[in-house]
Structure formats: structure tokens, C-alpha cells
Amino acid sequence: MLKIGKINHLEVVDELPFGFYLDSGQQERILLPTSSAPKDCEIGQFLDVFVYHDSEDRIIATTKTPLALVDEVAVLRVKSLTSVGTFMDWGLEKDLLVPFSEQEKPMSEGVNYVVYVFQDPETSRLAASTKLKDFLSEDGHDLKAGKAVELIIAGRTDMGYKAVVDGTHLGLLFKDEVFKTIRVGDKTQGFIKRIRDDGKIDLCFQFHSQRARKSLSDQIIEDLKAHGGISTLTDKSSPQDISQRFGVSKNEYKKALGALFKQKRILLAKDKISLLEE
The missing domain is CATH 1.10.10.10 (Winged helix-like DNA-binding domain superfamily/Winged helix DNA-binding domain)
Structure with missing residues (x-):
């Protein structure tokens, strides 16, 4: 079954002057433009392609891999501000939209932000959000203290720094335990220090039993x-x-x-x- 926003393994079934058609396993075939196809592309070949909607809202494929797939967290740079929202550079011809309704606060051109990529359930289009708590869990009861985790610094608070934990949860680094310079968007390794009674996740850079x-x-x-x-x-x-x-x-x-x-x-x-x- 075709997965929008993911890498799909599809067969080339037809060649056109402007590209190739791929078998989606459904009634509709997927266009792979010549500019996004490998030079040796031919009918019968299977390709790993990323599938998304182009600027004309058509489902399209590319052999390029974006900086983030659907349901993933990424650090992306703002490319332009428009009347419909903010567009982020994510490595494809079509930029990724952060609608105004998905912005935690107004965004600025040229600045990096931590965003979550999701598929709009109404339009099926891919979009991004800086409202990470709407997509990531803040309940760490399924996690264990002492576990080594990958962190993305997501923002500052009065208590310290919010961080994305392994792309699935949100936790807190207390400022009095941060002894090195960190910035929003930094990717680093850390540890789960403790899980509070309310499920909130406390993080640290060194776990000391x-x-x-x-x-x-x-x-x-x-x-x-x-x-x-x-x-x-x-x-x-x-x-x-x-x-x-x-x-x-x-x-x-x-x-x-x-x-x-x-x-x-x-x-x-x-x-x-x-x-x-x-």
C-alpha cells in the first residue's frame, strides 16, 4: 500500500518524455519526473522513492530523501514567510509548509526550528508543526531512568531546556545541570535522569547512580x-x-x-x- 511521506519500493511501468510512471499498487500510477529519476532508469526496475504532493497537489515521487519523513522530528531552516504560513527547506523542490495554526510562536526567515512532520488528515498533504507537545508524549512511564537517549534541544524554558527524546517524547534539562553551551536545534546524547510521579521526564548529560x-x-x-x-x-x-x-x-x-x-x-x-x- 502506498505510503505518503515515506520511502516506497515501487516498480517503473512506463516511460514518458517528461518522466516515468510507477506502479503504486492502486489504480492511480505515480509520476517520477525525469529530474528526480536516476540516469539509468528503465521499465521493470524497482526504485526506492519518497512520495508526496507537489505544488499542484498531485501525488509525485522522487529518489531524493528529504531531511525528515512523516512522523519524524527535524531541525529545518525557514526559507520564506507567506500569507498562508512559513515554508521550510527540507531538501526537496517543494518546500514544507508550517501553517500559522501549527506555529508555537511567530517564525523568522533564515532561522532554524525544531519541527514535527505530519500528514494533514483532511487534505493528506504533508506539513510541519512547532507545537511539539501535540505530537510527542510527555509521559515517560514506559521509559527507564539511566537509559541513554538521543536528544534534540527544542527550546528554552524558565527551568532549563526542553528536548526531544529519541524522536518520540519530550523531556526537560534543568539549567543548573547544563554545564556546556547548547542551542536550540543541537543534537546530542543524554540520559533519562528520572521519571517523576506525574510521568514528566527529567534529563541529564551524565547519569550518575x-x-x-x-x-x-x-x-x-x-x-x-x-x-x-x-x-x-x-x-x-x-x-x-x-x-x-x-x-x-x-x-x-x-x-x-x-x-x-x-x-x-x-x-x-x-x-x-x-x-x-x-
């Missing part, structure tokens, strides 16, 4: 011993300085310091940490 924090504590003690029992890297230090030395977030470093203090292995001051005799 209790066992891992113990290892971090040992690293801090070794670092103190190497520097004469004194360190100026306190819980007030910048996230960048902490990450450079230990490769962890400021929050994880503070937790490890707190554990060492409770164990009476270190003394904490505003400007330094001191190792107690063991």
Missing part, C-alpha cells in the same frame, strides 16, 4: 591528596571549571561534596575544600 557518585567521591579525595589536601574547586565554582576537571555537572559535584562532608572526610569553606586526616 549512587555507585558512580561514590567513584566521583574517590576522585575528589585523590585530587585533594595530589594538591596538598587543599582545593579551590568548591560548590561555588563554575559548571565549566567542574566539568573540565571531573567531567560531571555542578549538581553531581555538589552531591559528592555533600556526601564527603557528612562522612567527615572534608571541610567545606567558601573559597576552598580541605582534606581531613584519614
Whole structure:
């Protein structure tokens, strides 16, 4: 069955001056324009083609693969603003429309946005939306803490950064645990830190279990011993300085310091940490 917005494996059944017809498995044949066909295209050949509607609303095929298929998340750049919405460059001759009704906020030309590609149930046309929460789940009860995931930074909030998780969910990176420069549209690896009681997904760039924090504590003690029992890297230090030395977030470093203090292995001051005799 023909799938709009997906890659289809179709047979070439006829050749015309302006292209080829492909067998769609239905009554209607699909046009593959010459400009979108391989040079050695011939009748009887099977091709992997992307199927979508052209500017005249005809179902058409191309051997080019867009930057995103239907039901996928992508980072696309705004190509033009029009009276019907915003058009995004997604690698095909026809640009992808983000209708005004699917814009979280007004969009700007030349700017990258994280969008979800969907098929309009009324027109069957492909379109995109920046209203990610309408398409992605914010309930992580089917996920597990500690899982490594692929993230796309989707936007900033007062608490931190919203991120797309493996293309299916939305989660939150808290700003006090972000110790490197990130921008909307960045693709990076992260971890599921916890699933809250309401199903909301908390994310992090390093997942540190209790066992891992113990290892971090040992690293801090070794670092103190190497520097004469004194360190100026306190819980007030910048996230960048902490990450450079230990490769962890400021929050994880503070937790490890707190554990060492409770164990009476270190003394904490505003400007330094001191190792107690063991």
C-alpha cells in the first residue's frame, strides 16, 4: 500500500518524455519526473522513492530523501514567510509548509526550528508543526531512568531546556545541570535522569547512580591528596571549571561534596575544600 511521506519500493511501468510512471499498487500510477529519476532508469526496475504532493497537489515521487519523513522530528531552516504560513527547506523542490495554526510562536526567515512532520488528515498533504507537545508524549512511564537517549534541544524554558527524546517524547534539562553551551536545534546524547510521579521526564548529560557518585567521591579525595589536601574547586565554582576537571555537572559535584562532608572526610569553606586526616 502506498505510503505518503515515506520511502516506497515501487516498480517503473512506463516511460514518458517528461518522466516515468510507477506502479503504486492502486489504480492511480505515480509520476517520477525525469529530474528526480536516476540516469539509468528503465521499465521493470524497482526504485526506492519518497512520495508526496507537489505544488499542484498531485501525488509525485522522487529518489531524493528529504531531511525528515512523516512522523519524524527535524531541525529545518525557514526559507520564506507567506500569507498562508512559513515554508521550510527540507531538501526537496517543494518546500514544507508550517501553517500559522501549527506555529508555537511567530517564525523568522533564515532561522532554524525544531519541527514535527505530519500528514494533514483532511487534505493528506504533508506539513510541519512547532507545537511539539501535540505530537510527542510527555509521559515517560514506559521509559527507564539511566537509559541513554538521543536528544534534540527544542527550546528554552524558565527551568532549563526542553528536548526531544529519541524522536518520540519530550523531556526537560534543568539549567543548573547544563554545564556546556547548547542551542536550540543541537543534537546530542543524554540520559533519562528520572521519571517523576506525574510521568514528566527529567534529563541529564551524565547519569550518575549512587555507585558512580561514590567513584566521583574517590576522585575528589585523590585530587585533594595530589594538591596538598587543599582545593579551590568548591560548590561555588563554575559548571565549566567542574566539568573540565571531573567531567560531571555542578549538581553531581555538589552531591559528592555533600556526601564527603557528612562522612567527615572534608571541610567545606567558601573559597576552598580541605582534606581531613584519614
